[in-house]
Amino acid sequence: MICDFPLFLATWNASQGQTTPRVHMKIAKWLQKEQAVPSPRLLLMAFRSCGKSTLVGVFCAWALAGAPDTRILVLSADLALARKMVRNVKRIIEKHPMTRHLKPEKLDQWGSEKFTVNREMELRDPSMLAKGITTNLTGTRADIIICDDVEVPKTSDTFEKRMDLRERLTELDYILTPDGMQLYVGTPHCWHTIYADAPRAELGEEICFLDGFQRLVQPVQTAEGQSVWPERFSVQKINDILKKTGPAHFTSQMLCQPMNSLDLRLDPSALQFYDDDISYREAQGKCILSIDGRELASVAGWWDPAFGKAGGDRSILAIVYTDKTGEYWLQHIAQIKIDPASQKDEATQQCEQVAEIAKRFFLTSIALETNGLGKFLPNILRRELGLSGATCSVREITSRKPKATRIMEAFDAPMAARAIHVHRSVLTTPFIKEMEDWRPEKRGGHDDCLDAVAGALSSQPVRIGTFPAENTARQWVAIRPRTQAKTDFDV
Known part of the structure; x- marks a missing residue:
């Protein structure tokens, strides 16, 4: 019987x-x-240069020494990194006094990407196998899966990469044997890290990705600021790393706390999410709208039209309310689509949809961006609004500022004040993804939802006195009641 792992390591x-x-x-x-419990699910987060991967390699050698029939799969962001651990375990088996007997006589069993130790059972899979996270794992089986640095910048620096990583990692449940062990080893490289200990509401998560995993988080410093490895990382050395790498990178890589390592101008974590729909009631002869107990004072609807064809810009309508305290409520984002089989022209199809949404959300005015396609739409939209019975005017807007400037000016102040509330239905749109991937200097890519919301945030909200003349519906936008002054003169 093999000794305990701490003794094996020492x-x-x-x-x-x-x-x-x-x-x-x-x-x-x-x-x-933790490995002694049934079906262990573990996460080891330890600071950079802690030697965690090397230590886990020793653990793999110990596991094979105790049970030579064990099959271990090492997954990393790329194959080269996974190979490093496999080679490390090979060297340990060759030289450790408790494992030398495991080395096979046949050299073809002792490769750099996979090897098989001397074992009793005849198994299809090797004792240890290295794979990159993007490779095909169909048909592979393992008793232990080591996910060693699967999250690195090149697998997590965009929304698509983060979602692809999650999708690939969920496939591991089909590879792991029923009582097998899964161990993640790494440090967080983004706010929406797979290692997060709380669900990210802005992604629509209800549980964190590694929910149910036992965690060991080991930062380089104690809460009192003392080094946990003073022989290698003195306080001076730690301070030097902080100065050289900056606070965001230091916090994520040395303190193991998720941060936006990139300089994100628009951080979705600053948004406030809610589930309530609009509440409608009448009092003192007028309509009153509220959300989540807050009475609404104004609304801005912004439509940035496009043909809505695949590969092109999206046709987006954003609706933002403002409450009486000045905070914003992004209630709805609609992607206006067309039906190629319809007998109606594309402009009419889109304007019909916008008119129905305007009626549903009590819009009193829609700002229509007339750059390009939009200059043909105002009269068509007015016609469809009239046909739908929506008491809503149309404001024609021509955008003259660069798009990046418009977006920054619209979002910077309210996000800094955490004054933007977002309905959870918006999570089904590309809005959050666009926020995460947006950079002022970036060219290309979609930012249509972001641009439409920026327009709604920055446009002058519609208040009382600016309703269409033909409007006979009860007015809900906050105003002062009319008063009549007494006079003592005649005209």
């Missing part, structure tokens, strides 16, 4: 002329404890 370090630091012993004891 023996290996001693054979290499090294001592075992206290932080490594802490991790070793944690691994020893």
Whole structure:
């Protein structure tokens, strides 16, 4: 029977002329404890240069020494990184006094990407196999899966990459044996990290990605600011790293706290999310609208039209309310689409949809961006608004500022004040994705939802006195009641 893992680790370090630091012993004891439970699901987050991957390699050698029939799959962001761990485990098996007997005689069983130790069972899969996260894993089986640095900048710096990474990692449940062990090793590289300990509401998450995993988070410093490995990372060394890398990178990589490592101008975590729909009531001869208990004072609807064809710009309508405290409520984003099989022309189809939405959300005015396609639409939209019975005017807007400037000016102040509330239905649109990927200097890519919301935020909200002349519906926008002054003169 093999010894406990902390002793196995200390023996290996001693054979290499090294001592075992206290932080490594802490991790070793944690691994020893957690691997003994049925179907262990583990996450080890430890600061950069902690030696966590090397330590996990020693753990793999220990697991094979205790159960040679074990099959281990190592997944990394790329194959080269996974190979490093496999090679490390091979060297440990060759040189550790407790594992030398595991090395096979046949060299074809001792490769750089996979190897098979001396074992009793005849199994199709090797004892240890290295794979990149983007490779095909169909048909692979493993008793232990090590996800070693699967989240790195090149797998997490855009929304699409983060979603693709999550999708690939969910496939591991079909590879792992029923009582198998799964161990994630790494540091967070973005706010929407797979290692987050709380769900990201802005992504529509109800549980975090690694929900149910036992976690060990090991930052380089204690809460009192003392180094957990003073022999290698003195306080001065830690401060030097902070100065060199900056606070965001230091916080994520050395303190293991998710941060936006890139300089995001629009951070979705600053948004406030809500579920309530608009509440309608009548009082004192007028309509009153409210959301989440807040009475609404004004509304802005912004339509940035396009043909809505695949590959081109999207035709987007954004609706933003303002409450009496001045905070914003992004209630709805609609992508206006056309039906190629319809007998009606594309402009009429789009204007019909916008008119129905205007009626549904009590819009009193729509700002229509007339750059390009929009200059043909105002009269058609007015016609469809009249046919639908919506008491809503049309304001023609020509955008003269660069798009990046419009977006920054619209979002900067309210986001800094955390004054933008977003209905959860908006999570089904590309809005959050566009926020995450947007950069002022970036060219190309979609930002249609972002641009429409920016227009609604920055446009002058419609208040009382600016309704269409033909409007006979009850007015809901906040105004002062009319008063008549008494006079003592005749005209």
